[in-house]
Amino acid sequence: MEKDLLKRPRAIMFPYTLQGHVIPFVHLAIKLASKGFTITFVNTLSIHHQITKSQSAIAGDNIFAEASKSGLDKRYTTISDGFPMGFDRSLNHDQFMEGLLHVFSAHVDDLVGRMVHSDPSITCLIADTFFMWPSMIAKKYNLVNVSFWTEPALVLTLYYHLDLLIKNGHFASQDNREDPVDYIPGVRAIEPKDLMSYIQTTENISTVVHRIIYKAFKDVKKADFIVCNTVQELESETISALQEKQPIYAIGPIFPTGFSKNNIIVPTSLWSESDCTDWLHKPHGSVLYVSFGSYSHVSKQDTVEIAYGLLLSGVSFIWVLRPDVVKSDVPNFLPVRFEDDIKGRGLIIPWCRQIDVISHPAIGGFLSHCGWNSILESIWCNVPFLCFPLLTDQFTNRKLVVDDWRIGLHLHDKKAVISREEVVEKIKRVMSGKVAEELRRIIKELRKILENTLNTNGSSERNLNQFINDVKTRIRKKHGIVAREQFLGP
Template sequence: MENNHQKPHAILFPYPLQGHVIPFVHLAIKLASKGFIITFVNTQSVHHHITKSQPNSTKEDDIFTGARKSGLDIRYTTISDGFPLGFDRSLNHDQFWEGVLHVFPPHVDELLAKMVHSDPPITCLISDTFFVWSSMIANKYNLVNISFWTEPVLVLTLYYHLDLLIKNSHFASRDNREDTIDYIPGVRAIEPKDLMSYLQATDNLSTVVYRIISKAFEDVKRADFIVCNTVQELESETILALQEKQPIYAIGPLFPVGFTNNTVPTSMWSESDCTQWLSTKPHGSVLYVSFGSYAHVSKQGIAEIAYGLLVSGVSFIWAVRPDIVSSDETDFLPVGFEDETKGRGLIVPWCHQMDVISHPTVGGFLTHCGWNSILESIWCSVPMLCFPLLTDQFTNRKLVVDDWRIGLNLCDMRSITREEVARKINRLISGKLADELRTNIGELKKVLVNSLTTHGSSENNFNQFINDVKIKIRKKLGTVTLKHNGPSFNNA
């Protein structure tokens, strides 16, 4: 049995968005269950929203208390993202991300300087790929540098080869080319409309988002290892091509298992319980509608979706985040909509998504195509109606609709109409096409389930990753003196 000083101690830094925190929590649990000591770092703002959303919680609460009771060594701390808690990060988008780019890294450095002599010493840094400081921090404190990618490897590969897109004028040109992109290693062909939203604009090299992407995807090339929340069989060609450049491990889907299901809170909004309402509906008849925890929808878009739901006649649950249009626009549903859909429609501010889509009465998901939502839909065999809004969601839609054929496209960068919404909802929920989608997604679910079995690809990759990390730690501790004037480590 390893004693504490022989156990790897990883410090985890998720990006300060709910869709990134969730897979980081599951990675922390998976690593801890394999004998790692974990220190998990949330921003004070993310922690504040999570604890505020929990009934009977206090700001001092530790989200991993339940996991520790089961014997896992997961420690928890918070740091400032550079802004006060009351600062509206959603409304002041660019200002906030400038802070993440410039103000947040010194807070990380300060925390590591304090913690590097913890018992046992921290040996691994696991940070979100979108952070720009990972290699600098890892080098300074002599840590194994692990980049955790929470989206499909297709998206990682496109960002990774930004230089090729620029060179071929498919990005950052005054007049971006619109022909097929067929020169990215591991990507057979992709249309410009299927690139991430940040790569579809022209002349945007000065934006804060581009500066983050540019720095982050140069930095990831210096990582010792990249782990990804995807499955080898879903993206084998793309993964193999990237593996020629760096060690990369597909270890997804990262879902809660056993005791951890719902015991580690990650939601930044209070969750409504919809199970009783769902139980009153026929099998496979309900459409679940949610556009995730971050993206915004125009007021007109919300209205057309509402009228489309009305016209479709389908029962639905709609998770309408209070800031879905904007934090200062709270009155956005059409007048009388809730009354007209009473009984067959349930509108909630937020809910536990897995509880809803795993319910047998749910037959479809109108989604923004966030990667967590896609993996959860496949796991629950729920076909999707795709309405991507920003970032990787457009590329994810391509995988769902074109490559895997487990969903329908709502619209392509056009304004949506209520008639189209109603028609597509009905095609998704019932009929020949709906049956085909269900068959396809059922086959894909088997791939996910098999990957997590004892000899499945994700389990094998995860074990290989752990072995490789331990070898790297031993090499680092045996050969290098810490660069911040701390003690040198000798071979154990």
């Protein structure tokens, strides 16, 4: 029994209830299972329903059914988030978040308690850093507490040091300082405009999201380990400074490298995916891909200006427009006759498998909200950015893309509403000419870094193996195996 605990560690995984978090969690589950872990993956009933509704090919209730045929030991179950299935979580955002803050942990406690009771070999909890309860659950059931951070280390360390931001008046002040933040360990001076949106605000710092952030980043400091979907070489100073506080492992990029059809496919999309393959038979690098991700909302005014900018640019484009991209109760947000005016040159779809699109040779640029998954995928596919951050970490991610790595352009530099003229100008710069050539040259260098880090001797592969060894050591200590091994022999 004791050797089995170490030979095949058993972990329960809880992703946050957003697609941008579910995706890297699924790929981490596959990575760990390939390294000998037995994984039980837990989605909320709502997320599971959206995935199965959008993926008609799913057989039964296990999204890992196909993946399990590869011989990897992955189990799957669901949990209530405390709300009925018909509840509109997007339209009633704050109410839903209050539920996650106050109610969800009771459902987790019940599920983990039942699982551990029926299978005492469960030794590890891997939960999203944005949850507020992992340390409590891990302590109660004697589990190794692993926090999985799905965004860059820069964002993690800024949240981690909220106390310093408050102490120095850059956050939680009625008149936040506007000079650069130059006192966060491992972070070079950063402008307030490049902080996450929840830190930039001066109006209400007691919203439900702020309260979740306060609790979550207090709780993460109690984790045994933090694993991070980033690359050591891209954020070395920040990661090194964090490692002085807690064990943290940069194991990214966490996605199916190569994006080939031969990879283990696990459905993660919350919407039905349009197939754009036939439409993309266009000249190399001539198509702009436009997507604002799975969660963020865009104002109707900005949407209209972007639409006219795309129309006037003359560039071919694919525009992913979720039905709720403005709000779920605002159905008509495009200019009149817009879809007729772009026929043949533009394609508007509600959702797609992004990896298939940006890996296509016809794609030459990505007008993006700067979600972290999109950034890693786009670097892998050598596609430069036009950055239009909307919420939370996206402003900080933009700083990395534009200022630090120089693989993209700002769509606009002001806080004011964008103009169609500005959209036209920036589209042309990112798609062709000397600026575009330089962006593509640099992004190819970053792609090589990502490739190297995933090699057998690459930093991410080494960090992942070290993490697994450290987890096993922690399991030994928690279960008293070290002392017994020393007494009885291995």
